[in-house]
Each structure stands twice: as C-alpha cells, then as structure tokens.
Amino acid sequence: MNADPAELAKFSALAHRWWDPTSEFKPLHEINPLRLAHIERLAGGLAGKRVLDVGCGGGILAEAMAASGARVTGIDLAEKPLKVATLHQLESGSAVDYRLVSAEALAAEAPGTFDVVTCMEMLEHVPDPASIVRACAQLAKPGGHVFFSTLHRNAKSFLYAIVGAEYVLGLLPKGTHEYAKFITPSELAAHCRAAGLEPADLTGMTYNPLTKVYALGRDVSVNYLLACRV
Numbered sequence: 001m002n003a004d005p006a007e008l009a010k011f012s013a014l015a016h017r018w019w020d021p022t023s024e025f026k027p028l029h030e031i032n033p034l035r036l037a038h039i040e041r042l043a044g045g046l047a048g049k050r051v052l053d054v055g056c057g058g059g060i061l062a063e064a065m066a067a068s069g070a071r072v073t074g075i076d077l078a079e080k081p082l083k084v085a086t087l088h089q090l091e092s093g094s095a096v097d098y099r100l101v102s103a104e105a106l107a108a109e110a111p112g113t114f115d116v117v118t119c120m121e122m123l124e125h126v127p128d129p130a131s132i133v134r135a136c137a138q139l140a141k142p143g144g145h146v147f148f149s150t151l152h153r154n155a156k157s158f159l160y161a162i163v164g165a166e167y168v169l170g171l172l173p174k175g176t177h178e179y180a181k182f183i184t185p186s187e188l189a190a191h192c193r194a195a196g197l198e199p200a201d202l203t204g205m206t207y208n209p210l211t212k213v214y215a216l217g218r219d220v221s222v223n224y225l226l227a228c229r230v
C-alpha cells in the first residue's frame, strides 16, 4: 500500500480540529479561496462537473468545490479526517461522497471517470508520489484537468516551509513536513508526463509573514500548483 501509517496517524490525531479556522489547519482554510478560484478558472468552471479530491482530509477543498456546483468525491486513507468530513456535512448541508480508498484502487475500479482531479498538499506525505500521479491520470477523463500542489525542495523551501512555518511562526505543528519528501516542479512535471499528463500551468503560492496574507503568483520556490491536461 502506497501510504505511510505514521503520516495517516498524524492527520487522524488532529482531525477533530480540521474545521477550526484558527487551528493547525488555518493555512488550508486561508489558501482555500485562492486555489478554488485557480481551479475554477483553469478548468473552465466546476458547475455540473464530476470532481475527485485525492487526499481530501476533512474536506475543506472538496466542500468548496461542491458549493461551486461540482459533484464531488473525496478520498483519503486516514479514517478520522474522513469521519470529520462526513460529520461536517450535517452542518453545512454539503453532499460530497467521501470514501476510504486509495487513489490506485479507485483508478482500477473507475478509470476515466472524473472531469477534474485535485490532489493538494498530499504528495509530500506519500512514499511513492509517482504512483499517485499515475492514478490521478487514470481517474481523469480524456480532455480533463488534473491539479497538484506540493512543496518545492531547495534551501528556501526548507527555511520557509519547515524552519519558518513550523519552528518560528508556529503556523504548522513541528514535524508536519519532511524535507526529503518535497518535490521539485520539474520532478513533478516528469511524473506527470510519464503518466500521460501534459503540464499546462505552474503557479506559485506565497505567504507574507508581515501581512499574514497568502497569494498566488510567479514565485514557485516554496509552495506551488501544477495544472495538467489529460
């Protein structure tokens, strides 16, 4: 199984705080409107589309995409975040279909099913990211869109994403990220091409610690989004 049990346990232990916008998940809440708008723009809107969110966690992005009119399936291998996601829908009235299944298993079961596949802030937590990329490519319909986001691997990303975010600013719990698992944009693009995906847009995501504002832009040195066509 392409999953690290320690990683899944980490997300399960924090899961009850997933929807608290002041918690460990604050960064995900704050980047959500930015990435949602980006996905909508590049995919040509989400209304009526079939969307799969891989590594959906508590469902922050999955619910937002459903609110934009998509029929969303959310998958994750950590049990507690999925339970939180399911419970949250009682409150929000959202209708995401959450399933505890691996991307690889779902790809074997339902290939070519989704207009849009998203896999955000997840590849840097798995043992074999290329296998997830292949599964995402198989799950998307021909002509569909696949979106990834992850952390670059270089001195600056070490300083910002680990030292800064975990140790200085305390935005994330210590030990959230492991430098060796970060993925450069060219490595990710190579995984995508090998899976038959065509990288179409590379956009950076930055955090300004003075204004505490996240933004999308050209600086891909720390966090970035790669959009592909199938």
Ligand code: SAH
Pocket (backbone or CB within 6 Å): 002, 003, 004, 007, 008, 011, 012, 028, 054, 055, 056, 057, 058, 060, 061, 075, 076, 077, 078, 081, 102, 103, 119, 120, 121, 122, 125, 126
């Ligand atoms: N994509 C969500 C959550 C990111 S947190 C968002 O951006 O808002 C990372 C998520 O990846 C966690 O929910 C964790 O349980 C999940 N994850 C880690 N390894 C996984 C794997 N091998 N398969 C599926 N999900 C995984």
